[in-house]
Amino acid sequence: MAGDVVLEIDRLTKSFGNHTALDAVSFTVSAGEIVALLGDNGAGKSTLIKCVSGVYRPDQGEIALNGQRFHSESVAGVRARGVGVVYQDLALFDNMSVAENLFAGSEPCWPRPLRGWGLVKRRAMLDEARRTLERLEVRIPNLKTPVGLLSGGQRQAIAVCKGIAFAEKLVILDEPTAALGLRERGNVLRLVRQLPAAGVAVILVSHNLEEVISVADRAVILRQGKQVGGVEATEAQHETIVSMIVGGRPASGNGQQH
Amino acid sequence: MCIWLLFAVLSPYFFTQSNLTNILVQSSSIALLALGALLVVIVGSLDVSLGSTVGFCTVVGAVLFRDHPELGWLVVPVMIAVGLAIGAVNSLVIVTMRIGNAFIVTLGMLYVVQSLSYVVSGGTQVPGMPDYVLTVANNHLFGIPGPVILVLVAGGLMSLFLNRIAWGRWVFAIGGNAEAASKVGIPVRKVLFSVYVIAGALAAITAVLTAGLSDAGVPETGFSILQAIAAVVIGGASLNGGRGSVWATIVGAVILGSITNGLVLLDVSPNWTPFAIGAALITAVGLDALRQEIERRLQLRQAQMQAEVS
Numbered sequence: 001m002a003g004d005v006v007l008e009i010d011r012l013t014k015s016f017g018n019h020t021a022l023d024a025v026s027f028t029v030s031a032g033e034i035v036a037l038l039g040d041n042g043a044g045k046s047t048l049i050k051c052v053s054g055v056y057r058p059d060q061g062e063i064a065l066n067g068q069r070f071h072s073e074s075v076a077g078v079r080a081r082g083v084g085v086v087y088q089d090l091a092l093f094d095n096m097s098v099a100e101n102l103f104a105g106s107e108p109c110w111p112r113p114l115r116g117w118g119l120v121k122r123r124a125m126l127d128e129a130r131r132t133l134e135r136l137e138v139r140i141p142n143l144k145t146p147v148g149l150l151s152g153g154q155r156q157a158i159a160v161c162k163g164i165a166f167a168e169k170l171v172i173l174d175e176p177t178a179a180l181g182l183r184e185r186g187n188v189l190r191l192v193r194q195l196p197a198a199g200v201a202v203i204l205v206s207h208n209l210e211e212v213i214s215v216a217d218r219a220v221i222l223r224q225g226k227q228v229g230g231v232e233a234t235e236a237q238h239e240t241i242v243s244m245i246v247g248g249r250p251a252s253g254n255g256q257q258h
Numbered sequence: 259m260c261i262w263l264l265f266a267v268l269s270p271y272f273f274t275q276s277n278l279t280n281i282l283v284q285s286s287s288i289a290l291l292a293l294g295a296l297l298v299v300i301v302g303s304l305d306v307s308l309g310s311t312v313g314f315c316t317v318v319g320a321v322l323f324r325d326h327p328e329l330g331w332l333v334v335p336v337m338i339a340v341g342l343a344i345g346a347v348n349s350l351v352i353v354t355m356r357i358g359n360a361f362i363v364t365l366g367m368l369y370v371v372q373s374l375s376y377v378v379s380g381g382t383q384v385p386g387m388p389d390y391v392l393t394v395a396n397n398h399l400f401g402i403p404g405p406v407i408l409v410l411v412a413g414g415l416m417s418l419f420l421n422r423i424a425w426g427r428w429v430f431a432i433g434g435n436a437e438a439a440s441k442v443g444i445p446v447r448k449v450l451f452s453v454y455v456i457a458g459a460l461a462a463i464t465a466v467l468t469a470g471l472s473d474a475g476v477p478e479t480g481f482s483i484l485q486a487i488a489a490v491v492i493g494g495a496s497l498n499g500g501r502g503s504v505w506a507t508i509v510g511a512v513i514l515g516s517i518t519n520g521l522v523l524l525d526v527s528p529n530w531t532p533f534a535i536g537a538a539l540i541t542a543v544g545l546d547a548l549r550q551e552i553e554r555r556l557q558l559r560q561a562q563m564q565a566e567v568s
Contacts, residue, residue, distance in 0.1 A: 093438060104444065122422075
């Protein structure tokens with residue numbers, strides 16, 4: 001089912017002062033595969049995401065995308081390689097329109113060589129935003145509305161669209177459903193499930209085990225910055241996963257509730 | 259609007275063409291300075307050093323012209339360069355070295371630059387400006403006073419920059435959510451750096467105007483920036499960043515100018531002018547808070563209605 005290896009993380013290490021947030025973590029994600037990244041608060045999930053997306057520079061270890069290693073790439077550089085990130089805090093600009101939010105940081109500009117100092121092609125941006133949202137079946141009546149005026153579910157949908165719309169190789173989702181109601185959660189998971197068919201590799205961070213088991217192929221578990229295991233994300237592994245997350249004894253007789 | 263109506267009723271002279279032109283010219287320097295202040299306010303910060311930068315630029319220009327009258331053409335470029343340099347020092351300290359918050363740093367710079375302008379000028383006015391500077395400030399083009407044209411051109415360019423250029427949109431993005439801006443790959447620190455530098459340049463252009471109007475370099479305390487920030491706030495900008503408008507800011511400056519002008523026409527003691535400006539500022543902030551509250555409620559209702567529909 002899974003295709004070529006898209007992301008290869010090799011002994012990735014990152015410290016903040018005395019605190020080792022990530023300690024030699026290694027795993028791979030293949031095209032068409034959804035890998036869940038699990039762990040308690042402070043286990044290092046967010047740090048790992050920020051290293052891959054280019055926000056943090058890892059202290060040691062390698063990150064390779066399609067076999068190409070990079071160590072200290074900028075956020076824009078990583079995105080240009082086809083990586084999209086959906087952040088837990090959504091990373092939206094409430095004061096800006098839906099279309100602008102989708103393109104923020106990589107607006108289509110004219111003339112192109114001027115980059116940030118060029119004119120924003122607003123019409124092209126609006127058209128492209130409309131096409132993208134239609135393709136992902138997200139309904140927003142007016143793309144010029146400031147995002148701050150939208151409902152929580154719509155904001156979440158836009159954040160997800162922003163992360164996945166232009167990512168051809170890898171999508172990272174950090175708690176994409178944490179703040180959502182049941183119906184909105186279903187919408188987001190629908191978007192996530194569409195990704196493997198397009199050959200995109202997916203990393204899903206979630207606290208919701210049911211959700212992980214229903215969506216993900218595999219799970220990588222972190223605890224206190226260390227990688228403590230990797231298992232198939234199936235119902236049968238539920239208790240094993242829980243015990244890895246909390247770091248107790250193996251789940252047998254531990255009374256974990258389903 | 260209410261202010262204009264009030265003055266128009268109380269003083270028949272207020273709404274004559276010559277008086278309105280007067281108001282626009284009198285408001286022009288605050289309007290220009292306010293454009294610089296606006297840029298910094300949109301990223302969610304404050305630059306209070308812009309006022310004394312104006313004074314220092316006029317003094318440097320006037321001293322250069324006094325000592326080397328043959329270099330008159332160099333006066334404006336030098337003034338602009340000084341404005342850019344002061345902006346760059348602000349950026350260096352605030353953005354690159356990350357010493358303290360912008361308000362504190364620029365407050366320090368207000369005094370540093372104020373002091374420099376007294377040192378360079380010897381504490382007095384330095385009379386004399388090149389002819390072309392006087393022309394811009396005091397002549398008309400197609401019946402429109404030079405200062406008004408200067409404000410309109412600067413406003414047009416700023417509006418283009420903030421609304422159409424990606425870099426300008428990033429200024430809004432950073433003001434709206436700085437952390438998200440870095441997550442989507444906006445070069446946050448470069449944009450911030452540029453903001454204080456551009457604001458410094460606008461202070462220098464303001465200096466060219468004020469020096470032309472008074473035909474002198476005038477060392478000033480730099481407290482004019484407070485009135486400029488008032489104009490920005492009356493123009494509806496949020497001091498939390500992310501919101502502000504070029505034209506509304508210019509209107510804000512004209513409102514302040516109208517208050518000053520109207521009170522003079524009504525023979526009110528000028529001692530009351532700051533009182534009126536302060537009251538107008540507080541009223542504007544109050545109305546804005548009210549507007550936001552209404553907006554929030556509408557938003558809630560909208561969300562509820564959508565929830566019911568679905």
